[in-house]
Amino acid sequence: MENTSAAIPDLQSVADTINGAIPGAGVTVVSNEGPSGQDSLLFQNKYAEACARWLKQDSPWKMDYLSNATGIDWTEEALKKKLGKDAEPEATAGFLETVYHLYSMQTSAGPLVFRIRTGNRSDDVALPSMTPIWRSAELQEREIFDLYGIHFEGHPDLRRIMMWDSFEGHPMRKDYVEPDDYEYEPTPHADVLKKSATHQNPSKKGGNQ
Amino acid sequence: MSEMLNDPMLGAGPQYEMTSSGEGSPEGTERMEVSMGPHHPSTHGVFRMDVELDGETIVKLKPVFGYLHRNHEKIAEETSYLGSMPYTDRLDYFNSMTNNWAYTLSVEKLAGFEVPERAEYIRVITAELSRLQNHVCLIGFLVQDMGALGTPLMYAFRERERILDLFESLSGARMMCNYMRFGGCRCDLPQGWIEQAWQVVEAFPRFLDEYEALLSENEVLMSRSQEVGVLPKELAIDAGVTGPILRAAGVNYDIRKVDGYGIYDRFDFKVPLGEHGDTYDRYMIRILEMRESVSILRQALKDIPEGEIVHPKAKSRGLRPPVGEAYGRIEAPKGELGFYLISDKTPQPYRFRVRPPSFINLTILEDMCLGHTIADSVIILGSVDIVLGEVDR
Numbered sequence: 001m002e003n004t005s006a007a008i009p010d011l012q013s014v015a016d017t018i019n020g021a022i023p024g025a026g027v028t029v030v031s032n033e034g035p036s037g038q039d040s041l042l043f044q045n046k047y048a049e050a051c052a053r054w055l056k057q058d059s060p061w062k063m064d065y066l067s068n069a070t071g072i073d074w075t076e077e078a079l080k081k082k083l084g085k086d087a088e089p090e091a092t093a094g095f096l097e098t099v100y101h102l103y104s105m106q107t108s109a110g111p112l113v114f115r116i117r118t119g120n121r122s123d124d125v126a127l128p129s130m131t132p133i134w135r136s137a138e139l140q141e142r143e144i145f146d147l148y149g150i151h152f153e154g155h156p157d158l159r160r161i162m163m164w165d166s167f168e169g170h171p172m173r174k175d176y177v178e179p180d181d182y183e184y185e186p187t188p189h190a191d192v193l194k195k196s197a198t199h200q201n202p203s204k205k206g207g208n209q
Numbered sequence: 210m211s212e213m214l215n216d217p218m219l220g221a222g223p224q225y226e227m228t229s230s231g232e233g234s235p236e237g238t239e240r241m242e243v244s245m246g247p248h249h250p251s252t253h254g255v256f257r258m259d260v261e262l263d264g265e266t267i268v269k270l271k272p273v274f275g276y277l278h279r280n281h282e283k284i285a286e287e288t289s290y291l292g293s294m295p296y297t298d299r300l301d302y303f304n305s306m307t308n309n310w311a312y313t314l315s316v317e318k319l320a321g322f323e324v325p326e327r328a329e330y331i332r333v334i335t336a337e338l339s340r341l342q343n344h345v346c347l348i349g350f351l352v353q354d355m356g357a358l359g360t361p362l363m364y365a366f367r368e369r370e371r372i373l374d375l376f377e378s379l380s381g382a383r384m385m386c387n388y389m390r391f392g393g394c395r396c397d398l399p400q401g402w403i404e405q406a407w408q409v410v411e412a413f414p415r416f417l418d419e420y421e422a423l424l425s426e427n428e429v430l431m432s433r434s435q436e437v438g439v440l441p442k443e444l445a446i447d448a449g450v451t452g453p454i455l456r457a458a459g460v461n462y463d464i465r466k467v468d469g470y471g472i473y474d475r476f477d478f479k480v481p482l483g484e485h486g487d488t489y490d491r492y493m494i495r496i497l498e499m500r501e502s503v504s505i506l507r508q509a510l511k512d513i514p515e516g517e518i519v520h521p522k523a524k525s526r527g528l529r530p531p532v533g534e535a536y537g538r539i540e541a542p543k544g545e546l547g548f549y550l551i552s553d554k555t556p557q558p559y560r561f562r563v564r565p566p567s568f569i570n571l572t573i574l575e576d577m578c579l580g581h582t583i584a585d586s587v588i589i590l591g592s593v594d595i596v597l598g599e600v601d602r
Contacts (some may be wrong), residue, residue: 032577034533034552035321065462068536068547068564082532082553101536101549101564105462106448111536136449138574147280160276162601171280 008061008109011039021058022050030115040099040113048116048128049154055102056133061109064103066134069141071148072097073121075174094121096150100130100137119151121173129155147172240268243583247276251354251587254597258574258586265582270575277601285561290316290391290528293561295413298385299513301599303343306335306376307541313481314470315537315548320530322392322523329472330513331394334406335376335386336539337502337509341413342369343542344495344502345420347594351492354591355433361424368416371409378402392523403510410506417499425496434488438589441486448572452544453498454593457483457490464540471539475512476505484496493590527550529554543567543594560600567595 008014017029018041025047030040030193043051053064079092096118103110118125130137141152142161149170152158160167169176246257255276261269281300297312298305310332317324324332349365372466373383378399380386388395424430438451445458455462463480465473481497483490519525530552538547544566551560570593577593578586 005567032533034319034531034535035532036318036535037533038318053580066449067451067545068549068562070549070560070562070564072560078553078559099549101547103467105460108467115537134449135444135447135572136569138448139568147282162278162280164275172283 008112011041014112015041017059018051018054021054022047025051027051038111038113040115043114043116045116045118045128049130049133050132052100052114052130055112055114060100060107061104061112062106063104063112064102064134065103065105066130066136067103067111068099068101069137071144071145071150071172072099073148073153073172073174075121076172077119095119096121096125096148098127098141098144098150123149123150123170125149126151126153128153129158131155146170149173161167238264239524245583245586246273251591253350253591253595254600256595256597256600258590260583260586262583265584266580267581267583267586270586271577272571272574274571274597274600277597279602280602282561282563286558289526289556290530290558291525293558294389295385295387296389299598300565300602301541301543301546301567301596302384303346303596304339304542305384306332306339306385306388307539307546309386310336310471311537311539311541311546312548313389313391314539315535315550316391316528316530317523318537319533319550319552320523320528321354323520324392324471324523325517325520326472326514327397327516328393328518328520330509331398331518332471333476333509334387334474334506334513335379335388336384337506338372338375338406338409340502340542341499341506342372343594344499345369347591348420348424348492348495351588352430352589353585355430357429361420364416364420366421368413371412375402375406375409378405380410390519390523390525391528392525393517393519397518403513406506407510410503410510413503414500417496417503421496425493430492431489433585433588434492434592436485437488437581438491438592439485439487439584440573440577444573444576445486448576449542450573451566452540452542452570452594453494454491454570455544456480457494458486459483464538464545468538470537477509478505488592490590527556529556534560538564541566543596543599544570563599565599565602567593567597567599568602571595571600 011029015029018027019025026044028040028042032039074095074097076092076094083091097115099115102112116127118127127150129141131141132154141155144150145152145158146162147170162184242259243260243262243318245260246252247255257273258272259271259273260267279294297308300308345365345368349362352361376386379384380388406481440458442458442460445455458480461462461480461482466480478501481494483494531549532552532554534551536547536549538545546566547564577589
């Protein structure tokens with residue numbers, strides 16, 4: 001099935017090569033136990049741009065094509081469930097993550113997956129943008145910003161893309177609660193409803209005689 | 210010529226400066242902002258282009274979308290794996306068969322399912338039929354945008370009807386097929402379907418010849434589309450453009466060849482490439498791809514074996530894939546359609562992501578339109594081939 005990934009050796013050696021090429025990069029491998037076996041690289045935020053540039057320009061596979069960029073919201077409960085009850089508290093603090101899928105049009109290599117993580121799940125989180133390296137990320141990072149609330153440093157045009165500009169909140173977060181009515185406006189009708197409720201229930205204070 | 214330029218009556222060209230502040234120059238030539246859409250017949254859905262014009266020439270263009278956004282991904286993360294299948298029909302509603310295939314391919318990778326031979330053949334046949342009707346309709350819409358009202362589009366829809374009839378007798382629905390299942394397909398081909406499909410496939414090249422005789426050397430089509438909206442090769446790769454537009458720019462990248470997913474490595478077909486990357490090449494590439502699709506269909510219809518259509522070990526209902534993640538992608542008629550799934554061993558995916566080709570292909574819309582007239586922007590957008598159900602999700 002995966003006849004194209006033959007060009008890329010196992011990810012641990014890729015990580016070692018990057019760590020050798022970029023001192024202090026600290027790239028680690030995130031293993032994937034599922035049947036797909038698509039492991040991924042975890043970049044440190046500070047070195048993410050340098051590592052990504054290395055993959056595109058200097059690596060033997062020339063990963064010139066960024067196919068997919070997306071966000072993931074890892075909540076504390078999800079991590080506890082994934083890592084087990086005995087996991088250390090630092091490991092189960094929730095975070096947001098971006099995942100990028102790379103391929104190469106020159107060498108037909110791929111997929112090569114890398115991820116970058118934020119420190120927490122607050123509204124004030126930022127990650128390096130990949131748009132200066134692959135323009136393919138431009139609209140996709142805008143979508144992540146819109147739906148997950150991750151700010152991308154270095155993105156040329158970071159605006160909401162799916163939701164309207166005055167929208168508050170980030171709908172793809174796991175704890176997002178949608179409003180009961182997006183188009184609520186106070187009207188006299190609301191007062192009438194309140195008054196009629198007291199008709200139904202005269203014992204309530206303020207009820208009509 | 211030089212005498213004419215020195216003629217005091219003609220002047221020495223424009224003396225004013227362009228402003229974008231709206232303050233008019235004496236000649237009254239300030240830039241104009243036009244909002245094309247969201248309800249414009251040429252935008253093929255609820256899509257808007259905020260265009261800034263200098264005369265008729267585009268100097269800035271920003272695509273605006275999201276009018277059809279229903280957060281498909283969030284819905285899918287609260288639904289079972291199988292429950293998302295009908296929703297995928299509604300992404301690119303021209304090609305529900307390929308949407309189904311991309312999704313089921315990702316779930317098969319996630320859960321480690323295999324697919325029986327016969328189902329693989331049915332998938333190839335339905336996907337290539339989808340490609341035929343997508344490309345033929347696209348060309349119909351494209352020439353409609355150029356002013357050929359009605360006739361070419363009606364011809365295209367006539368052919369599409371025959372293919373939709375096939376889909377209807379196979380899945381019960383013409384457009385929202387909801388046909389594929391994890392590890393196979395929902396039901397076997399009805400009796401006589403293969404013969405019916407042969408008739409459609411054999412009649413198609415004759416139709417293509419007729420269509421090409423009408424259009425390919427048509428003067429209006431050539432003058433409106435050649436050298437219009439040129440997409441350079443390097444930009445196309447950098448911006449992640451996929452599908453016929455990428456190949457029209459001359460990049461040999463077809464996922465059917467690169468990944469050989471399903472059983473595509475068994476078929477003999479060529480990948481047509483463009484030379485100029487202009488709108489005419491994007492038109493022509495679709496004609497050539499349809500001819501290749503016909504060739505794949507002939508091989509698949511000839512070789513399709515008997516057998517089961519769902520793998521006995523595969524499971525669709527109540528599926529809880531093992532913990533892990535998977536990204537699967539196919540060459541959909543509009544480009545690379547991928548699904549990225551994360552399972553936490555519950556009936557709902559923890560993360561469900563669609564990589565929509567139409568959405569990412571819009572990245573370069575402004576680059577292709579700059580310097581062309583507003584009338585050309587309509588044609589350039591038409592040649593990108595977007596469907597808003599997929600762009601907005």
